[in-house]
Amino acid sequence: MARKLRMGMVGGSYDAFIGDVHRKAARMDGRIDVVAGAFSSNPEKSQETGKRLAIDPSRVYDTFDAMLAAEKKLPADKRIDFVTVVTPNHMHFKPVKAALEAGFHVVCEKPLSYTMDEGREIKNIIAKTKRAFMLTHNYTGYPMVKQAKAMVSGGELGKVMKVVVEFPQGWILALMSSVGLKINPWRMDPKVSGISNCMGDIGTHCFNLAEYITGLTIDSVCADLTCFKGQPLDNDGNVLLRFNNGAKGVLHASQISFGEACGLNIRVYCEKGRIAWKQENPNYLLVQKDDTPVMTYERKGGGYLTPAADRGSRIPVGHPEAFIEAFANLYVNFADTLVALEEGRKPSDLELDFPGVDDGLRGLAFIKAVVDNGFNDNSKWTKITV
Amino acid sequence: MARKLRMGMVGGSYDAFIGDVHRKAARMDGRIDVVAGAFSSNPEKSQETGKRLAIDPSRVYDTFDAMLAAEKKLPADKRIDFVTVVTPNHMHFKPVKAALEAGFHVVCEKPLSYTMDEGREIKNIIAKTKRAFMLTHNYTGYPMVKQAKAMVSGGELGKVMKVVVEFPQGWILALMSSVGLKINPWRMDPKVSGISNCMGDIGTHCFNLAEYITGLTIDSVCADLTCFKGQPLDNDGNVLLRFNNGAKGVLHASQISFGEACGLNIRVYCEKGRIAWKQENPNYLLVQKDDTPVMTYERKGGGYLTPAADRGSRIPVGHPEAFIEAFANLYVNFADTLVALEEGRKPSDLELDFPGVDDGLRGLAFIKAVVDNGFNDNSKWTKITV
Amino acid sequence: MARKLRMGMVGGSYDAFIGDVHRKAARMDGRIDVVAGAFSSNPEKSQETGKRLAIDPSRVYDTFDAMLAAEKKLPADKRIDFVTVVTPNHMHFKPVKAALEAGFHVVCEKPLSYTMDEGREIKNIIAKTKRAFMLTHNYTGYPMVKQAKAMVSGGELGKVMKVVVEFPQGWILALMSSVGLKINPWRMDPKVSGISNCMGDIGTHCFNLAEYITGLTIDSVCADLTCFKGQPLDNDGNVLLRFNNGAKGVLHASQISFGEACGLNIRVYCEKGRIAWKQENPNYLLVQKDDTPVMTYERKGGGYLTPAADRGSRIPVGHPEAFIEAFANLYVNFADTLVALEEGRKPSDLELDFPGVDDGLRGLAFIKAVVDNGFNDNSKWTKITV
């Protein structure tokens, strides 16, 4: 009989955005139950969150240390299987390290950590503890992104020549008006966010998506970052890209692009074809190749889809799936991997298709390069070094 | 402390489409657990389904009668709170009736029943048993549909003059080729489906959506139904509509419209404005009024949205929600209503915003009228009579 | 050396909409000059129009009879080659008849005439005078419409099963507000328009487009016409269609659909594919066939286009052409035909691809059938009889 995996959370109190997305995504497919948590640095808030989530109060903890210690003592068929860390950036490292060392598998929100050094240490700990680790670069969970990856990195469209990847948002302007996306302003605080706001938060998604779909690495960047409105960290960035195969690219991300909500999108131009995808209407992938007209591939659209794209779908073509479903696809693959490990079986490539610590390290290296370059008018190109 | 409601299913074995959607929708928001089921008329299949769902084998039953009898005997804090019926059309009446009479609340897939007489009897039983009843006309769960309803039926756009509502699909052609949506062919069998296939399955969604958004009733229909490909039931239908306020309309639905997937869409033209909405890209609502340009309202888009539209959203603008989330919105309102009843409190209008037995009866009356009229070349207009 | 054809106009004074479109369309490709005209029933307005158009005042006439008489006397290398009639509906018959009988070729705005009898007489006169005659059902001039016709009527997509054709406009509501399209209200006057406003003006375009693209004929109609706002003629109509091959269809047109501008569009569903086209974004044609994804054919898009579609383009893919260019395509084919006749050569099928008197007669028959049926609640189906 199937069993449900048990998840414990660090962070994600009742008023947090992304923590609740993790829960909805984990629950949707009936593979995972949230059974424990240290949901806030404020113990009362943690208890209140547990109450609202109908979690046994004895498994709602004041601190992540307390959670790890107590859960470790529970019998194997009761204790949590893995820990999901959804705290702000500066609070990723400690609970991730502690959870891994306590023997738990770990899911961590991006970025991997506050500094590159922390990130490298996490990589070492994972190697040592042999625990599964997932970093939620969630946009790679969309089926049509997987289709794009299969077609582009698989070579079907020929050599990649140019990539344009964008993530416009307008929420920082919206904070000053009544329109649009409201996001917690901790991202603007260097002590919490680290060296970057905009590039760290959403520029990394662009970077990750471009590398994921092309299967290439981005060698170097030339950037112009701006701290509009007198903020201490960047809230807009425009970046030129050079890929390891000679391809060129443009990456731009912004939090001051009036009216934009979650406008992540990517276009990849190859020698024999192209793809284009937009997160806000994610069930479609524009594909053109050879001498075909522009084609619109649809999620569950038919025999033209690859197994990876097909696997990430629940319901038939025309019945849209969206953000939470894509997020859930990461959890499905992670759950399959944990079950495989439990059964002593090597997970398949499809099961292992979720972002991990190396994606996290590359993301941190990108942030460092782009910040180094983007505020220096004399430096044209900066290498990305993990 | 919040408690999770407990759901038992009739139908919905592991290979069924809509049963699994009900489960995902019910689970997503952490309000409901599936804890019991008679998932198939085949006991082995029912057991296998329970196993895959990690349900306690003692609560996986061979028949719905067995489930109702056994669950009734369980203590109040363990037994199911409500029954969800997701069997084919001809098998709705019996389990719905039995569950209501056993004291359980009920969720039922549409159509309400196989015949009008059954539907009227269900209405009487609900009145007698005072149980909550939800019919899953799921498309009314979309936030932008609720926005449309608020604006149109609320009178903001002036008197309704014309409605165009469509539901093109192509799956019957797709069954003969390699493209598109695959659906269980039981819908083509009169013994299972009833007097109509296409109009019963998807024409009713058009009808329900038009009445829901306008707040009007459709008085009479003039129809042309067709059984293409020598099938016993209609697989295409074109219908002229007359509304009770003098508005006119067009409704057409099809299963032989090559390449169409789930193309439900509606346009409502009023004296001072209009709306348009498409299910396949559901986070947007076209709105035009007075002397404004065409506007695109977005889910969670800002202060212009009504409470009902806002309530049905989980995540910020630009982060799309879709079919399962809309379906889940029905379950959220149903769960809120059950909790209110449990707490002895009158549910609010927002909580009660889910389709019920009257929608079901009107749907059956529509099917009857449209079948009577649509195969009779001498009858121009047929009244819809509940 | 090429010569420019000489055009004389009946109607089309400086403040008329469609007359000016005819001039722009005729001039664009350098094949035709407007050299004479009786531009208005008001002689001063006719003179003023000629002045603004820089036309030799001696060739600006007070009446069409005067124009025909005077031009006939001019030497062959100076007199007009053809007459374009762009008066209101009730004033088509006389100048068309007179021009044909005076030996001129004729271009006439649709509808062909005020009554069926007049239309039949025009057909006879054409047969007798052997003059070329074009009726400006201009939407058939769009290249992507020609592509659709080639694919559908040519059988590439299999048997036609269903057609949906729409022409929503909102100008009658707009007359009462500040939004949208302003159109001369003579269309609402039965003495000028004839038996129908909406169906005569735009319903016929739907009808013509459906027959043009499918190559089929529409046998019978079942209609519901409405005179909203107490007007004497219909301003909204919803029509069920039956085609001569067993296909079914829906046609609806409206002048009270708030905010709609010129929303003509058509979808044709066949056994092995489909097309969809929208006039407001006319350079694209949605095509799906066999097991392909949805494809977007583009004007001048490549090798997949037929000669007829290619012929109607001036500039490369991505450089949009639009309404006036499509209109001009009719004039190009008409000019080629006149030149062929002058040269004693049989025009090719591509050159003859413009609408003529038979399209006009079928349009009149459609209007009659739909008006007969659409105000009679006891008559379900009415045959279309030329």
Add this chain to the structure above:
Amino acid sequence: MARKLRMGMVGGSYDAFIGDVHRKAARMDGRIDVVAGAFSSNPEKSQETGKRLAIDPSRVYDTFDAMLAAEKKLPADKRIDFVTVVTPNHMHFKPVKAALEAGFHVVCEKPLSYTMDEGREIKNIIAKTKRAFMLTHNYTGYPMVKQAKAMVSGGELGKVMKVVVEFPQGWILALMSSVGLKINPWRMDPKVSGISNCMGDIGTHCFNLAEYITGLTIDSVCADLTCFKGQPLDNDGNVLLRFNNGAKGVLHASQISFGEACGLNIRVYCEKGRIAWKQENPNYLLVQKDDTPVMTYERKGGGYLTPAADRGSRIPVGHPEAFIEAFANLYVNFADTLVALEEGRKPSDLELDFPGVDDGLRGLAFIKAVVDNGFNDNSKWTKITV
């Protein structure tokens, strides 16, 4: 009485793309006739072109010098009013200079000239001869571009913060396959094109459009240009922009972006609103401001349009106008200006709204800066200096 202006052409033989567009644009509105030309450096080709255009053979010339000399001697009511130069880049300077000095007004295709020095000399000659001069940066002729300019440069949307402007094309790849746009390969030849291919041909359109709409100047650029496929000149370029008001931007243009046709588009983000416009669907302008939803402004859409946008329209909303019409708008304004000068009246701002020599000089300066910077990995920012 109105008179038609007389145009003589240098270049634009029967097989040239842009020359024919100039003719169609000039003719469309009945304001201008093409009456003379030196259409090719090949006299026979020039004659053949004249023949096809039905031009008096005595006014078809072997060289532009011959044309200018002969036309000058014709009586004032017969000779050409202005000269349009549509030769390849390296052949702009001589005929422009000669025509101006012969006393004719001039229209010139972009770029202004082969070198900056030539461009400056043209500016001086214009000042000296006091002739009207138009450079056909045709995309500024679109009504919705004029609307965008009015709203952005007029300050209605607040301070400009970010600009993204793109011009993807794929024709260089298409030359090697069967898809897409075919363009004369002289653009790849430095002796004809000058120092740049892609940036010179289409990058300058981006640059011009950004400055036109914002009313700002671009101070400096940081670029990465690429000569893919071993070509001598750039065929792809990605550029970071800094504006004189502190705004930032991204400009990228390409001829190797597979499948792209004429993808010019621009987004401008301001403090209190945004606009977005796409050339391939040019009748619409996305506008969002304050706390409105996204709005779709339409050509001739209603009272919300400015006089400049309205002036550039011929036909009602929903009846699309496109590339040739936008091009023709330049000629209409140029013609109005010539008439005003003839009448001794100062042309209005609306009449003077066409690009001129200063736009040309800024374009040349942009090309120089972007080529200097874009092949130098050590130079981050280069000033644009006229």
